[in-house]
Amino acid sequence: MKSIVQVDNVKKVYKKSQSPALKNLSFSIQEGEFVGIMGPSGSGKTTVLNVISTLDQATGGMIKITGNDITKMNANELSDFRAKKLGFIFQDFNLLENLSLYENIALPLSLQGVSSKKIKAGVERVSSILAISELLSKYPSEVSGGQKQRAAAARAIVHDPAIILADEPTGALDSKNAKSLLDALLSLNQEQGASILMVTHDAYSASYCQRIIFIRDGELYKEIHRSCSREEFYKEILDVLANIGTEFA
Template structure:
């Protein structure tokens, strides 16, 4: 698959020792194409967050390889890892993680400043992403002066301003009310469709997952099932997700 931006090749992640070994990720392989919106679902303790952490280099694999843009990231160390995370990954957090002492422009531009990008180029990139997300009018405002939706978009702009290969979202709606969840999911869809962002989202929530193009269901550290949305409406896809969740049996209550 030539347009695969992510290739996960037979990765394993073990914790503990021989006497007490936990296989958090157990021989998982898959690919993600550029511009895809992938959901990773599973019950608590299924290994879904560990999988995301391995892909985002927050955690290291025990064995196997992960390729991003054709580069084996499992071979990176130290400053190489920090450089990879800074340039190739964007992160969407539940609580936005904006810095209160910086205005929107400064929050969005911070990662570029740290990377040593020239001020004129920083300004061009910040204005470009702000225009795409409709937040040019709040660039001089501080987080406390913005609505929740505006803060959300500033956080998304910060994640996208470095032109990352992938955007990572771990349970992004987990602590949000239903209205805020819908806003965030709509915004992720917008990033995906308008900016061609490749998004990996870990979730236990079928409603959130229904916004994705494809879902990987993780059980006991392995891929249990896979669903493609195809031409289905989000409502029909939601129903199919619930069917798979019900097949997972006793874990259904953990998933929903």
């Protein structure tokens, strides 16, 4: 199996902060995996996602994505790498309000100068997977939260990134829309072979993953693989959370 993300002894110390947010954290993600990161509030989940997503810099250690060491890239190389290799889904959707859903989804391709014919084919392909083909001419303000988040998922996958990075993607959704987004992510993973790394504090969302990495105080706490039904995995996750023993937020 090909390694997509390799996090090796990563440290992160924020300026003006005494204790490190990440301490010698190591883990890897293989091609085609759907991996969750869980941990108590303040354990470093967002920090680890930010340093992998090149939005922030690690203080030490190495992070390789598709074999490229992103800790050694300069700003230009990073922005190029981010645009081509990474797909993002944020909690608050981050769709541009003055662009239609079609234009929002097309953005990663437009920014790379892809021809409009290829853009059309790409947008139509991902929109059909995410069941939003009928909504492409609408603006974000005209669709529901769940539809916005599916458009955000379409935008995250349209340029065929090496990995989709999602920070609490269901955080702003009600349970019905959360389920439909999770089903969409699962089908991107299983049918399109998309590799996904999702940070979540929600055990139900996490139960869609094949593997969960639990962190506590910036360190690896435990890793579990799913070898049972989703319902049983959900219970297994709740057990680990109860044992970490800190309140989740």
